[in-house]
Amino acid sequence: MEPTEIFDRNIIHQQFNEIIGIINETKNKVFRIANTAMIELYWRIGERLAYRIANSNWGDRIISQLADYIATNTEDAKGYSDKNLWRMKQFYETYRDADTNLSALLRQINWTNNLTIMSRCKIPEERIFYIHLAANERLSTRELDKVISRGLFERTMIDTPKLSAVLREIVPSSERSFRDRYIMDFLGKKTYTDEFSMKQAIISKMKDFILEIGKDFIYMGQEYRLQVGCEDFRIDLLFFHRELRCLVAFEVKMGRFHPSDLGQLEFYLEALDRDVKKQHENPSIGILLCKDKDDEVVEYAMSRSLSPTLVAEYQLNLPTKKILQAKIKELFDEKNDN
Numbered sequence: 001m002e003p004t005e006i007f008d009r010n011i012i013h014q015q016f017n018e019i020i021g022i023i024n025e026t027k028n029k030v031f032r033i034a035n036t037a038m039i040e041l042y043w044r045i046g047e048r049l050a051y052r053i054a055n056s057n058w059g060d061r062i063i064s065q066l067a068d069y070i071a072t073n074t075e076d077a078k079g080y081s082d083k084n085l086w087r088m089k090q091f092y093e094t095y096r097d098a099d100t101n102l103s104a105l106l107r108q109i110n111w112t113n114n115l116t117i118m119s120r121c122k123i124p125e126e127r128i129f130y131i132h133l134a135a136n137e138r139l140s141t142r143e144l145d146k147v148i149s150r151g152l153f154e155r156t157m158i159d160t161p162k163l164s165a166v167l168r169e170i171v172p173s174s175e176r177s178f179r180d181r182y183i184m185d186f187l188g189k190k191t192y193t194d195e196f197s198m199k200q201a202i203i204s205k206m207k208d209f210i211l212e213i214g215k216d217f218i219y220m221g222q223e224y225r226l227q228v229g230c231e232d233f234r235i236d237l238l239f240f241h242r243e244l245r246c247l248v249a250f251e252v253k254m255g256r257f258h259p260s261d262l263g264q265l266e267f268y269l270e271a272l273d274r275d276v277k278k279q280h281e282n283p284s285i286g287i288l289l290c291k292d293k294d295d296e297v298v299e300y301a302m303s304r305s306l307s308p309t310l311v312a313e314y315q316l317n318l319p320t321k322k323i324l325q326a327k328i329k330e331l332f333d334e335k336n337d338n
Contacts, residue, residue: 262305
């Protein structure tokens with residue numbers, strides 16, 4: 001095959017992919033519009049059911065009669081079983097006092113995700129957390145179920161990330177974008193003896209790792225090469241964060257945090273900002289991921305740091321949901337006492 005033919009074929013395929021992109025974009029738009037309309041319909045039905053049951057002689061049995069009536073008198077009765085009608089009523093009663101922003105988010109996520117949050121989350125703060133997460137990160141039902149099981153709400157509330165002053169200044173929202181502790185139980189119970197083998201394990205489970213750190217992270221590469229002067233340096237894992245519009249470098253350390261580790265990370269951030277960062281992007285952020293840390297040592301080390309960095313722990317075992325919920329209860333009890 002002539003080179004020109006290959007070149008022409010590549011151009012044609014690029015043009016074909018543009019059309020496919022338009023098709024997929026429109027499909028997604030139609031789905032979002034349809035989903036919003038369906039959630040709005042379920043809300044209105046739930047509102048009407050709640051009113052009728054509260055203000056007339058409608059009893060529990062009448063919902064079953066309504067489901068049978070809908071099945072007999074409509075062409076498409078799928079989704080209007082007595083159980084689902086009760087869920088619509090519960091949906092309205094759960095969120096009828098929600099503010100405008102939360103009401104809008106409820107209509108952005110699908111019905112199954114709404115039911116998952118409503119049934120599995122016990123307190124309003126937890127429901128609000130997962131509604132925002134599901135809408136902003138467009139979680140599938142399987143992903144949503146997984147993060148709830150992993151106690152993401154409890155872990156986020158309990159642990160405050162250890163951020164440098166510079167990071168807090170340039171990214172005020174950094175406390176909700178990053179965590180103090182990342183749970184990597186998906187790597188299994190294997191004991192890792194060196195950083196390379198652990199990085200390889202993370203890469204082999206990249207989908208799970210991104211679900212843990214947040215779906216706004218886009219993976220760019222491992223052992224990312226930086227050339228400064230005549231020397232080569234390599235960043236363990238490099239990502240781009242869509243919301244923050246910046247590069248994020250992860251350095252994995254097998255042992256306990258040591259203040260000297262920050263110097264290496266800060267050097268990498270300087271090289272990224274000078275040689276890799278695009279003009280419209282924000283300053284790069286560095287995350288030091290270590291097996292253990294002394295928070296007081298971290299505070300001292302980061303107090304003079306002039307780079308947007310944070311130090312986080314990783315754990316290979318997931319704390320039990322019972323323990324996490326007990327800590328959350330203590331946290332909210334303290335807030336109520338104050």
